[in-house]
Amino acid sequence: MIKLLLLSALFSHAAEAPTSLQKDAALFQAKCAKCHTIGRGDRVGPDLKGLSERREKAWIIGFITRTGFYLDNDAEAKKLLAKFNGVRMEDTGLSEAQAAALLSYLDAASKGPVGPEEAPEPEAEDPAAKVRMPAEGRGAWLPGIAAGLVCLALAVGVWQLGFPLSAAVLLVLAAGAGYWSLGGRRHHRLLGDQQGYAPAQPIDYSHATHAGKLKIDCLYCHYGAARSDVAGVPPASVCMGCHNAVRKTAGATEPSAEIAKLVAAWDTRLSSAPAAIEWNRIHDLPDFVHFSHRAHVANDIRCQECHGPVQDMARVRQASSLSMGWCVNCHRQEKSVAPSHWKRTGGPLDCAACHW
Ligand code: HEC
Ligand code: HEC
Ligand code: HEC
Ligand code: HEC
Ligand code: HEC
Ligand code: HEC
Structure with a gap:
């Protein structure tokens, strides 16, 4: 009997392991974090820090559980909609109990980090600021x-x-x-040197809007960069996570024609001939060179150090030459010259590291 009690005590303890706050943190990460932060400023939607201090609880629960109805009928919600460029928050599908639990989490997280997922962010200094930008071929x-x-x-x-x-x-x-x-130098350079190359894309997608203004993390879309050799361009499903709801740009009255192209391609996904978005490749090393994003990104080298200030680019251009000299110059850097954010210094110089 005692054993049984002990056992059940053990089990109930085990079941408690992820506290309800942690579960709500996970729910927030999964459903809300792509558009909201808690204390890190407005993104696609408003910063939710201190929400309970500025709104009635009943209003918040109502807004979260019946978003569409509120956006159409509630005066406060309409004001928000106008402030956030007419971008409509999508329906959350949450029950009132879930919304209330999320609100307790928001209250707790407004006061400070909750659990390991909410590790305090390094203060939002501009990561690009401490990065040495590659010299672009502006000519002499x-x-x-x-x-x-x-x-x-x-x-x-x-x-x-x-x-x-x-x-x-x-x-x-x-x-x-x-x-x-x-800038004649732009046209007179070694064969294969594509520095400055900035082709038009099938959809006029802007990094300045998404990575700059909306501050979406590079790895949210280019998740491959942290895990594999290739960074990869995100599939339409990643875009539609937001563009299911977002069809207009800031201040526009008409839906955006460029977003419509994305949606049109997405709408064919279940048909017999799904349309792929044919992004034009910009950075491209010859096949006899081996390059791995993971090795560099894991070493805390910022994307901008090799790709330039992508978050300011309306259209991506190749900021570095990607020549052998460019790779090797960086690999030669000694500790004293290397930026302090590197965990390790220098890279391999033997031919076989890059040619195999
Ligand atoms: C697609 C982006 C998006 C997602 C996902 C999203 N929201 Fe929103 N949210 C917004 C926008 C945009 C607004 C401002 C109102 C508007 O324009 O629709 C907003 C407004 C709010 C407000 C009102 C804030 C205030 O300052 O009064 C609350 C509360 C809120 N969201 C909670 C949530 C919660 C909780 C989730 C997750 C379950 C969530 N949102 C998911 C975009 C989003
Ligand atoms: C919302 C998704 C999204 C985010 C966030 C994003 N990108 Fe992109 N990225 C794309 C798409 C889509 C393309 C392909 C179209 C283009 O080139 O503009 C692309 C292309 C690129 C390319 C060129 C790829 C090639 O063909 O050579 C680079 C480099 C790049 N992104 C770097 C970054 C960096 C650095 C950041 C963060 C500052 C970032 N991206 C944030 C979606 C994103
Ligand atoms: C986290 C949410 C989010 C994701 C993910 C996202 N977008 Fe957007 N996108 C927005 C918002 C919000 C706007 C309107 C911004 C504005 O006008 O201020 C927008 C605007 C646009 C526009 C209008 C022109 C422009 O760039 O200003 C295009 C085109 C677009 N997005 C394409 C894409 C594509 C393609 C992807 C996937 C690679 C993508 N978006 C992923 C939120 C997102
Ligand atoms: C050490 C330099 C370096 C860093 C750091 C770096 N890249 Fe790259 N990137 C390259 C090179 C070189 C290529 C061309 C690779 C090829 O052709 O095989 C490339 C290609 C790309 C491409 C297009 C081809 C592909 O691999 O999908 C994207 C997208 C991209 N990078 C995004 C990023 C993002 C996002 C980051 C930061 C998380 C980043 N890169 C960090 C050097 C770098
Ligand atoms: C901004 C500096 C920088 C640039 C530019 C750069 N690298 Fe590196 N690279 C490094 C550092 C630092 C390491 C060491 C990483 C480590 O030890 O984990 C490294 C490691 C490597 C490795 C070994 C990876 C592994 O698995 O251990 C290869 C291969 C490599 N780089 C290829 C290249 C190629 C090819 C280019 C040019 C297209 C290039 N790198 C450009 C800094 C750079
Ligand atoms: C850090 C990576 C790296 C190392 C180490 C490296 N290379 Fe390269 N190599 C490259 C890249 C990148 C290119 C492609 C340059 C281009 O397309 O302009 C290249 C191109 C070449 C080419 C083609 C000719 C050219 O310049 O385009 C030869 C030959 C070559 N490398 C030989 C070597 C030899 C020999 C070694 C050892 C002494 C070596 N490489 C070490 C990255 C490297």
Whole structure:
């Protein structure tokens, strides 16, 4: 009997292991976190920190359980809708009891981190700020302009001295220098060097909107980068997690034609000929080079260090040359020069590490 009691005590203890707060934290992560934060600012929807202090409990529960009805009929909800660019929060499918439990979690999390999932974020400094950006092939602006002006001045001088042929040669040189300064280097580089390449995409998707303004984490979409060699471009299902609800851009009255293309492709997913979105590949190493994202990302090298400030790009462009010299230069960095956020310094220099 005593054994039985002990046993049942043990079991009930085991069943308690994930506390209800932790379960609600998991529910929040799964259903709400892609649009809301608790104390880290507005995202697609408002920051939910201190929600109970600004709204009645009944209103909150009502809003969470009957979102569509509130957005159509409730004055406060309509104000929110206007403030958040007409982006409608989707129906949550939660019961009142679940919503009440989530609210207790929100109250607890508003006061401080709850459980391991809510480990305090490193303060939201801009990760790109401490990253050295790759030099982009802008051409030799200043030297180019200087050389152009010198040639021009010389040409004028030589002309006045009565040497028209030399003046003509100098004029051609001046024009060449001008072309160079305007970024001619972009077109004159080693074969296969695609630095600056920025093709148009089938859907006018913007990183400046998603990774910049909405601050969606790179790994939310490019989850492969932390786990495998390839970063991967997200499938439409990742986009539709939000775009099921979001059909307009900020301030627009009409649904966005670009989002409509996404939805149209998605709507064919169950048909006999599902339409794939054919994103144009931008970064592409030759097949004889081996590169792994995981090895670099796990080493805390920021995406921006190799890809530039993607969160500011309306259209992705290749910011680095991806040449062998570029890889090797970074692999050669010693501890003293390496940015402090590296866990380890340098990378392999032997040919077989990259060619196999
Ligand atoms: C697709 C994005 C999205 C998801 C997912 C989402 N919300 Fe929202 N939420 C919004 C937006 C946007 C608003 C502002 C009202 C509007 O425009 O619809 C909002 C508003 C709210 C508000 C009112 C906040 C205030 O300041 O008064 C609450 C409460 C809320 N959401 C709770 C939740 C909860 C809980 C979940 C998860 C079960 C959730 N939301 C999931 C987008 C979302
Ligand atoms: C909402 C999803 C989403 C987020 C968040 C996101 N991306 Fe992307 N990314 C895409 C899609 C879709 C493409 C393909 C279309 C394009 O190139 O714009 C892409 C393309 C890219 C490419 C070019 C791929 C190629 O073909 O070479 C790079 C590099 C990239 N993303 C880096 C980043 C970085 C760095 C971040 C974080 C600052 C980020 N992405 C955040 C969806 C996302
Ligand atoms: C976490 C939510 C979320 C995800 C995931 C997401 N989007 Fe968006 N997207 C938005 C919101 C919100 C807007 C409106 C932003 C605005 O106008 O301020 C938007 C706007 C857009 C637009 C309108 C033009 C623009 O960029 O401003 C396009 C096109 C688009 N998204 C495509 C995509 C594609 C393709 C994916 C998947 C690779 C994706 N979105 C994933 C929330 C999301
Ligand atoms: C050490 C430099 C480096 C870092 C750090 C890095 N990348 Fe890349 N990325 C590359 C190179 C090189 C390629 C081309 C790979 C190829 O062609 O095999 C590439 C290709 C890509 C592509 C398109 C091809 C693919 O692999 O799917 C995407 C998307 C991408 N990177 C996103 C990211 C994101 C997101 C991060 C941060 C989480 C990141 N990268 C971090 C160097 C880097
Ligand atoms: C911004 C700096 C940086 C750039 C640029 C860079 N790497 Fe690396 N790479 C590193 C570091 C640091 C390591 C060491 C990682 C470790 O020890 O875990 C590394 C490791 C590697 C490894 C060994 C991976 C493993 O599994 O241990 C390979 C292969 C590699 N890099 C290939 C490349 C190639 C190819 C390029 C160019 C296309 C490149 N890297 C560009 C910093 C860089
Ligand atoms: C850190 C990675 C890395 C290491 C180490 C490395 N390479 Fe490379 N190698 C590359 C990349 C990336 C390219 C592709 C360059 C391009 O497309 O412009 C390349 C290209 C080449 C090419 C083709 C010619 C060219 O320049 O495009 C040869 C040959 C070559 N490597 C030989 C070697 C030899 C020999 C070694 C050892 C001494 C070596 N590589 C070590 C990354 C590496």
